[in-house]
């Protein structure tokens with residue numbers, strides 16, 4: 531890669547941006563990565579739970595279908611930790627606590643069967659390569675998942691389970707997403723059963739030591755090409771090139787970078803905040819676009835002591851704050867880590883509490899789930915709703931009308947500006963795998979554009 535397109539600025543040092551930067555740097559470009567936070571990794575972040583134990587505050591799990599991610603883990607010499615569980619599950623449904631060997635909540639099996647049959651039907655209908663071209667897309671894109679449930683499934687237990695399922699899978703409140711988005715997300719992620727499963731599914735492994743080790747390793751490879759504390763506010767372009775402007779804050783002066791091409795690797799709600807000149811033909815997000823709502827609560831113990839009582843640590847509750855918990859202890863059992871998930875509407879309520887009240891609410895919930903457990907040594911809350919440079923997680927939620935409006939232009943370059951980020955990937959949208967695939971696609975576009983220019987010059991000469 532030489533000549534006029536040899537300088538590339540990547541905006542955002544999450545997994546997508548770092549992968550894009552790696553690929554364009556390998557093709558010979560002069561790369562600059564601009565990251566708003568004082569750290570890299572974006573939605574991948576390590577949280578120290580106790581001395582020497584770091585848990586995944588953001589993304590954690592992966593499965594066999596995540597082939598690009600598995601390659602990356604192996605290329606960087608990292609290890610996988612199995613999430614395999616032994617012992618009983620705990621369920622707290624409508625205030626009643628039960629323990630059982632099953633991983634499925636003790637709800638009416640016929641109701642859950644009906645729900646999954648209806649979900650299967652709508653998931654099979656969606657066009658994964660172009661959701662906006664799905665038969666009946668207009669109706670499905672303007673119908674909320676909540677309304678769809680009311681119309682399609684009568685049984686009460688399906689209504690209890692559905693928000694828990696969408697909270698777990700998508701960090702979504704069913705009222706906030708279109709049924710087209712729900713169906714697309716479940717299909718894009720490998721199907722309901724794969725996405726929902728630990729063993730043999732999308733939660734089969736964690737990265738030993740934390741998923742943030744990957745983004746740390748990618749950033750280390752890029753070295754001083756990565757600039758933190760550089761929130762991009764404006765991108766101007768003309769026929770000669772692009773100027774990327776970062777805002778000043780109390781500690782950092784305003785800066786600007788001249789370049790030939792830009793890859794914007796941000797969640798859509800944040801890309802939409804950038805002042806593009808000339809303006810975008812299609813927005814990156816609309817007023818219907820929502821943020822996924824997830825908060826992780828890590829409880830640290832001297833050892834995974836629930837295992838001694840025959841408990842797996844896996845739980846599901848029908849009311850918050852901790853709608854599910856899972857055993858995320860280090861593989862050698864040298865410490866105990868229970869991770870609680872607060873998702874959907876429960877996350878919005880939890881986020882509004884003071885840190886002390888969050889801790890009290892989490893500990894009270896753990897006390898109801900596992901009465902025999904002593905209080906944890908530590909309780910760490912990672913609130914993604916409060917993160918201004920993420921605006922929620924696991925991923926953006928496309929609301930009513932969004933797929934028809936935004937979908938066709940999701941990856942369409944705006945002049946010299948290309949788009950990456952997990953929300954631009956039709957494969958594994960919202961997941962780490964989607965982020966990697968989007969970064970690779972955007973890098974290939976930039977490299978391809980440069981090669982096309984250089985080849986046409988050679989022909990002209």
Ligand SMILES: Cc1cc2nc3c(=O)[nH]c(=O)nc-3n(C[C@H](O)[C@H](O)[C@H](O)COP(=O)(O)OP(=O)(O)OC[C@H]3O[C@@H](n4cnc5c(N)ncnc54)[C@H](O)[C@@H]3O)c2cc1C
Pocket residue numbers: 541542543544545546547564565566567570571572573574587588589590591592760761762763795796797800824825826914919920922923924925950951952953960961962963964965
């Ligand atoms: C709690 C949680 C649990 C999750 N669980 C899983 C899981 O188990 N498995 C899985 O595969 N995925 C999971 N995910 C999703 C996964 O983390 C994301 O899909 C992936 O990390 C997205 O990467 P990205 O590069 O597209 O975006 P991001 O990681 O969001 O990166 C964007 C970067 O841009 C920066 N930025 C924002 N605005 C600006 C600006 N104006 N200028 C410069 N920089 C800016 C941000 O600081 C950030 O570093 C989870 C996410 C969370 C938060």
